[in-house]
Amino acid sequence: GNISPTRNTIDLGMELQDTRLEFMQSFCGSFMHDIAMNGTGHLRLHGPLNAINLEGEVEAGGAFTLTSTNCQYTMEKGAITFVPNDIRFNTVPITDKSGGVAYLTGGVHHRNLGRISYDITAKTKRFIAYDRPIPDAEDTFCGHIVIDGEIGIHGKGNEVNITADCTPLKDSNFTYNASSPEAIRSQDFITWGSMEKKSIHGSTTAEKDSGTKR
Numbered sequence: 001g002n003i004s005p006t007r008n009t010i011d012l013g014m015e016l017q018d019t020r021l022e023f024m025q026s027f028c029g030s031f032m033h034d035i036a037m038n039g040t041g042h043l044r045l046h047g048p049l050n051a052i053n054l055e056g057e058v059e060a061g062g063a064f065t066l067t068s069t070n071c072q073y074t075m076e077k078g079a080i081t082f083v084p085n086d087i088r089f090n091t092v093p094i095t096d097k098s099g100g101v102a103y104l105t106g107g108v109h110h111r112n113l114g115r116i117s118y119d120i121t122a123k124t125k126r127f128i129a130y131d132r133p134i135p136d137a138e139d140t141f142c143g144h145i146v147i148d149g150e151i152g153i154h155g156k157g158n159e160v161n162i163t164a165d166c167t168p169l170k171d172s173n174f175t176y177n178a179s180s181p182e183a184i185r186s187q188d189f190i191t192w193g194s195m196e197k198k199s200i201h202g203s204t205t206a207e208k209d210s211g212t213k214r
Helices: 024-028 181-186
Strands: 003-004 009-020 032-048 051-068 069-083 086-095 102-113 114-132 141-156 159-168 173-176 194-199 202-206
Touching: 024 032, 024 102, 024 114, 032 069, 069 114
Parallel strands: none
Antiparallel strands: 003 009, 009 032, 032 051, 051 069, 069 086, 086 102, 102 114, 114 141, 141 159, 141 173, 194 202
């Protein structure tokens, strides 16, 4: 490739062979940490020096931790596509510590490698979505939650919003600190589905409605 300061352009081709993807920290560091990813494929870094972009295809593998939920996941042979101003996850499988699998779609958006935002969706039948069994001093709640459903991760800069349309499964537990009235007033981000009692084979059970549960 070439770099031309006089023309103010760059055009570099890169062939990756199990190469460390250190640059993913810049794109995903606001909502992930302990990112240790390698990739194989090809990338092209090109454009005006003040408006650079990435294009190519990479098969990535490694591990990362989702900061807000404290969940560590691994990825194997995840297909990631780089197009101008977008990094797309092509139904990428990720695995939790118990072997549960979710599939990522969506991507990370940017403007010439800056002004980063993201809209990522994970769909699963059984997956650890929250794993903070022991609360930190500033935590309002703690627990270990396994779900069936869909999780969304959206945000920009240091703003992270996590949404969920899911059902908690067996072995889930959740502790919420409502010891002070102020805690109750300030934490309005959990929406509970209503409960409808139904009789099944002579026994009374509670069945969650189809509303959003977070």
